[in-house]
Amino acid sequence: MYRILLCAMALSMASAAKAQDTRGELEQLRQRVDELEKRAAAKPATNAFNPDISLILQGTAARSSHNPDDYQITGFAPAGAEIAPARRGFSLGESELFVTSNIDPYFRGQLVASFTPEDTLEVEEAFFQTLALGRGFTVKGGRFLSSIGYQNQIHQHAWDFQDAPLAYKAFLGGRLDDDAVQAKWLAPTELLLELGAEVGRGRAFPASDANRNGAGLWTLFGHVGGDVRDSGAWRAGASYVRASPRERGLGDVGETFSGRSALWILDAVYKWAPAGNASVTNLKLQAEYFRRTESGELALDTRRGDYSSRQSGWYGQAVYQFMPAWRVGYRYDRLGYGTASAAGFTQADLPVLLGAHNPTRNTVMLDWSPTEFSRIRLQLARDNSRAGVADNQMLVQYIFSLGAHGAHTF
Amino acid sequence: MRTLLASLCLVALPAHASLNVLTCEPEWEALVKEIGGDKVRVTSATTALQDPHRIEARPSLIARARSADLMVCTGAQLEIGWAPLLQSQSGNAKIQPGQAGYFEAASVVSLLERPTSVDRAQGDVHPAGNPHLHLDPRNIERVAAALIERMGSLDARERPNYEARGKAFLGRWQEARARWEKAAAPLKGMGVVVYHKNLTYLFSWLGMREVGTLEPKPGLPPSTAHLTGLLDQLKREPAKAVVRAAYNEPRAAEWLAERAQIPVVVLAFTVGGTDQAKDLFTLYDDSLARLLALTK
Numbered sequence: 001m002y003r004i005l006l007c008a009m010a011l012s013m014a015s016a017a018k019a020q021d022t023r024g025e026l027e028q029l030r031q032r033v034d035e036l037e038k039r040a041a042a043k044p045a046t047n048a049f050n051p052d053i054s055l056i057l058q059g060t061a062a063r064s065s066h067n068p069d070d071y072q073i074t075g076f077a078p079a080g081a082e083i084a085p086a087r088r089g090f091s092l093g094e095s096e097l098f099v100t101s102n103i104d105p106y107f108r109g110q111l112v113a114s115f116t117p118e119d120t121l122e123v124e125e126a127f128f129q130t131l132a133l134g135r136g137f138t139v140k141g142g143r144f145l146s147s148i149g150y151q152n153q154i155h156q157h158a159w160d161f162q163d164a165p166l167a168y169k170a171f172l173g174g175r176l177d178d179d180a181v182q183a184k185w186l187a188p189t190e191l192l193l194e195l196g197a198e199v200g201r202g203r204a205f206p207a208s209d210a211n212r213n214g215a216g217l218w219t220l221f222g223h224v225g226g227d228v229r230d231s232g233a234w235r236a237g238a239s240y241v242r243a244s245p246r247e248r249g250l251g252d253v254g255e256t257f258s259g260r261s262a263l264w265i266l267d268a269v270y271k272w273a274p275a276g277n278a279s280v281t282n283l284k285l286q287a288e289y290f291r292r293t294e295s296g297e298l299a300l301d302t303r304r305g306d307y308s309s310r311q312s313g314w315y316g317q318a319v320y321q322f323m324p325a326w327r328v329g330y331r332y333d334r335l336g337y338g339t340a341s342a343a344g345f346t347q348a349d350l351p352v353l354l355g356a357h358n359p360t361r362n363t364v365m366l367d368w369s370p371t372e373f374s375r376i377r378l379q380l381a382r383d384n385s386r387a388g389v390a391d392n393q394m395l396v397q398y399i400f401s402l403g404a405h406g407a408h409t410f
Numbered sequence: 411m412r413t414l415l416a417s418l419c420l421v422a423l424p425a426h427a428s429l430n431v432l433t434c435e436p437e438w439e440a441l442v443k444e445i446g447g448d449k450v451r452v453t454s455a456t457t458a459l460q461d462p463h464r465i466e467a468r469p470s471l472i473a474r475a476r477s478a479d480l481m482v483c484t485g486a487q488l489e490i491g492w493a494p495l496l497q498s499q500s501g502n503a504k505i506q507p508g509q510a511g512y513f514e515a516a517s518v519v520s521l522l523e524r525p526t527s528v529d530r531a532q533g534d535v536h537p538a539g540n541p542h543l544h545l546d547p548r549n550i551e552r553v554a555a556a557l558i559e560r561m562g563s564l565d566a567r568e569r570p571n572y573e574a575r576g577k578a579f580l581g582r583w584q585e586a587r588a589r590w591e592k593a594a595a596p597l598k599g600m601g602v603v604v605y606h607k608n609l610t611y612l613f614s615w616l617g618m619r620e621v622g623t624l625e626p627k628p629g630l631p632p633s634t635a636h637l638t639g640l641l642d643q644l645k646r647e648p649a650k651a652v653v654r655a656a657y658n659e660p661r662a663a664e665w666l667a668e669r670a671q672i673p674v675v676v677l678a679f680t681v682g683g684t685d686q687a688k689d690l691f692t693l694y695d696d697s698l699a700r701l702l703a704l705t706k
Contacts, residue, residue, distance in 0.1 A: 105508060108498060134503040136476050186476045186501045192469035225469025230457055233468040271466070275459040278466075279631075280659045324631040324659075371630060372491075373530060402530075405487070407495045410468045 051101030052404035056157045058093030062086035062395035066386070074357040074387040075337040076170040076311065077250035077257075078205050083169035085383065086162060086395050092117040093397070096124065096157060098406065106132045112155070124155075124177065136186035146176040147184070147196055148221050148239035149288055150267035158408055160284070160319045161365055162379050162397045166333040167290045167313035170359075171263055173205035176241065178217055192225040192235070206241065206261045206292075208248035217243040225410075230276045235410060236268040247299070250353055257307060259296010265289070271410075280324055287316040298342045298350075305344035312336040325369050333361040357387040375399045427451035429565045432474050432505075434483035434493060435462055436681040437544040438515065438553075440690045442482060444579045445558055449568045455496075458683035459657050462488055463534070463629065467495035475500035478511070480564055482557065485514025486521060486541035510564055516541060518556040519549045522610055533627025544680065545612035547587045547694060554580060586691055594698055596705045601647070603640065605632075605654035605663060608679065612697065621649040624662045632662035644670045650704050655679030675700050 064085060071084040094117070100110040112125040127142030145153040151168065152175050164174050180200025187193035202216020203209045210216055219242070225235030241263040247256040266289045273282035291312045298307035313335035321327045337356050347354040361384060367377035376398050383391040431452040433439040439454035446452065455471050456462055462484070465471075475481065475496040483489050497506055504511035521539025528537045543549045558576035562569035598617040605624045613620055622643060626636035644666075652667045653675045654660070660674075667674045677697050678687035686696035 102507065105506065129498065131498065131506050132503040133501065136501040138499075138501045184501070186472070186499075188477045190470075190473060192473040194472075223469070226473070227468070227470040230459075233466070233470065235469045271468070276457065277460045277464075277657055279461050279464050371530075371534070405490045407467065407491050409495060409499075410466050 051099045052406075054098045054401060054403035054406050056094075056096040056098070056155075057400040057402070058095065058157060058398065059091065060086045060093055060162065060395050060397045061090050062088055062393065064088060064391055064393040066389055066391040071385070072352050073166065073170050073335065073359050073385045074352055074355040075340070075359065076335060077353055078173050082174055083164075085381075085391070085393055086397075094122075094156065096155065098404075102131065103128065106130065136188060138184050138186075140182040140184070141180075143177065143179045144182070146178060146180070146198055146200075146219055146241075147182065148176060148198075148219050148241055149265045150235070150237065150269050150286060151288065152176055154409065157399050157401070160286075160317065160327075160329050161331055161363055162377065162395060165288070165315040165317075165331070166335055166359060166361055166385065167288065167315055170311075170313055170335055171206065171290045171292050172241075176219075177204070178207075179203055180217075190226075192223065194223045196221050202243055202245070205248065206245065206263065207243035208245040210246040216245075217241065228270075231274060232270060232272045233276075233410070234268070234270045237266070239265040239267070241265070245296075253300065253350065253352075255298055255300040255350060255353065257294070257296060257298055259294060259307065261292065261294045263290060263292045269410075278321070280321075282321045284319045285317070286319075287314065289314040298345065300345070300349065303344060305342050307340075307342045309338065309340035311338040311340065327367050327369070329363075329365045329367075331361075331363040331365075333359070333363070335359045355387050359385040361385065372405075373401045428568055429479050429561060430477055431480045431482060432471075432478040434481070434489050435544075437550075437690065437693070438482040438484070440681040440693075441550065441554060441557060442561070444690065445554065445561060445572050445576045446568075447571070447575055449565075449571055450561070458678060458680045458687070461657050463491065465489070465492045467492045467499065471496055472499045475505060476502055478502065478505055480511045480513065480561065481505040482513045483515070484541050484543065485516035486538040486543075487536045488516075488541035510560065513557065513560050515543060515549075515553045518552050519543050522614060523607070533625070534629025540607060540610050542608040543611050545609060545697070546615040547583065547590065548615070549611065550690065551580060551583060551587075554583070582691075586694065590694055590698055593702065597698075597701055600701075600704070601649045602675075603644070603649045603652045603666065605652075605658040608655055609653060609677065612677075616701075618701075621647055624652070624654075624666065637662060637666055640666060641669050644672075648672075651675045653677060653701075656683035673704065675704065677701075 068084045068087055095115040097113045102108045107128050108131055109128045110125060114122045114124045116122060123143060125144045127140055127144040129140045130138050147153050168174060178200035180198045182196060182198040184194060184196035198219040199215045200217045207217040219239060221237060221239035223235055223237035227233050243261045245261060246258045249256055269286045271284045293310045295308040298305050315331060315333040317329060317331035319327055319329035335358060337358050340354060342350065342354060361381060363379065363381040365377055365379040367375055369375040379395050381393040383393055427450055429446060429450040431442050431450050433442060433452060433454045435456055436454045436458050439452050442450055442452045453474060456465055483493055506512060516538065521543065524539035525535050525537060528535055554576060558572050561572045594616050601619040601621040603622045604620055607623060607628055622640050624632040626633055649672060651673050652663045654663045656676055656679050663674045677700060678684040678693055681687055681689060681693050684696055687693040
């Protein structure tokens with residue numbers, strides 16, 4: 001009896017000692033895990049000091065009932081390849097390389113290089129921006145997409161349609177992308193209130209690169225914006241662009257324009273999603289109105305004459321995501337020829353510029369974006385840009401984004 | 411029109427508040443309120459019904475970032491699609507990355523699920539680890555301790571106040587944690603299906619198991635093929651419920667729950683996600699109550 005009891009006692013003592021051992025081991029292990037975790041957390045990511053790099057791949061397969069090479073917007077300038085619809089058949093779009101990073105606590109920098117399907121390399125954006133001025137001020141310098149209007153500073157791959165609105169093509173040659181300096185101020189208000197100005201070289205339409213000291217183009221812009229409860233957000237703005245082109249080619253029959261060009265833009269955008277959660281359904285409404293006056297001198301060969309015009313245009317579009325990954329969109333474009341006169345010239349001399357015509361276009365699209373990094377789009381348009389011609393266009397477009405997760409503006 | 415003018419004229423900082431804070435998510439808004447009380451003015455950029463991954467840098471947020479003294483975000487790339495824009499567009503030097511006015515909760519927490527390799531073919535993975543860290547109460551303690559320090563260093567005058575309030579909060583929090591851990595004992599080992607990997611910290615704290623996710627890959631919407639596969643898997647390895655956050659869309663969870671004949675549990679996920687989750691304490695109370703209802 002005693003022997004059994006002694007045995008049991010010895011056994012229980014042994015197992016207690018063992019349990020203590022295990023507990024000690026566990027404690028040691030836990031400490032080691034904690035240390036490892038701390039070390040792992042402290043280890044910086046390997047590319048911590050490298051800029052964010054992302055690459056956009058794009059391409060289209062397109063058909064149109066009229067040759068895109070002859071494209072023009074009757075009554076307006078410019079014309080040519082920059083504003084033409086997608087090329088027929090299979091074609092590569094622009095591949096865009098984004099490199100962006102904070103430079104130091106005071107500046108950030110960004111480069112957007114575009115590899116064109118014609119095997120050329122274009123600098124779309126290359127700018128620095130201040131981070132530390134405070135009080136709502138930022139200054140930007142270099143080449144950048146101007147902050148005028150709404151769509152102007154959105155990169156092409158983030159557009160809701162493959163091509164630019166007609167008004168952008170007619171009044172800005174697609175978009176305003178100048179070598180310039182921008183100063184912007186944000187008011188300390190609940191509602192967004194932003195005012196800014198840009199002074200630039202005026203390297204392209206609506207200005208003309210005129211080797212001179214000083215500025216060839218300047219802009220003023222202001223935006224206000226806010227929320228409508230939790231589900232809606234809006235922004236509206238007004239912008240002014242002033243350019244003094246000299247011998248700006250109009251791409252019609254070789255005439256050039258020298259004088260003053262003033263453009264007003266009103267823009268508004270409204271976005272809605274149930275309770276502000278855009279993952280299942282959401283709606284985006286967007287419209288912009290353009291009004292331009294130009295006055296100066298028109299020259300063709302040896303002939304010269306006073307030219308003045310007052311023209312306008314607008315577009316409105318709606319894009320609705322009806323289920324995750326799928327969106328439909330409709331856009332209506334209209335340009336108003338208004339008045340244009342060129343002393344000493346007739347419509348026969350300048351068929352595009354003086355072709356009194358109000359261009360319109362209807363566009364619909366359907367796109368599928370399985371993730372935020374890929375998108376495939378079908379787009380159909382009936383384009384009455386050319387007087388007396390209805391061009392039916394159809395295209396399929398892909399947009400893929402590789403690398404760092406880009407942040408998109410509102 | 412008058413309200414428009416009024417809000418234009420309204421300077422964002424009321425006279426009595428000394429620190430103006432913008433948080434990226436409602437849980438940090440609630441935490442800043444606990445520490446700062448009426449000495450801070452705090453708003454959250456998102457609500458509990460919004461997916462923090464998919465927010466746009468909309469005008470109102472840029473305007474709020476303009477006047478913030480402190481921006482409190484989760485970090486670990488959760489807000490990568492929008493917070494960097496708020497910083498660069500705000501014209502506010504204080505809240506830039508690396509400045510004292512920018513605080514990331516992930517910087518003081520060791521994250522779970524750190525991927526050993528990163529490839530977009532795996533879906534929207536976060537290289538630094540799973541960023542949804544606020545549903546482990548021990549992480550709230552770590553973040554609170556660091557935030558008390560940060561708020562005190564930005565606003566020296568109110569430092570004693572933040573420290574006193576913060577200490578009192580941590581005391582109450584630790585008591586509550588002991589209570590939750592005791593009450594949640596029956597949840598240990600319970601297997602559930604989740605929508606997105608946004609409840610990982612909660613389950614790891616409670617010892618629960620994630621049997622599967624409705625998303626085929628992180629950030630991709632549920633597909634019929636994947637849900638059917640999941641249903642087959644549930645036949646072999648049953649789960650107690652399908653659990654989703656209030657901001658996740660309901661249809662996929664309902665589809666699976668109906669066929670697998672298990673209930674759907676909707677968790678607030680963060681403050682404001684359900685009527686009951688009014689602050690951090692009630693967020694945990696409510697979440698545990700909803701999970702514990704499964705054991706009855």
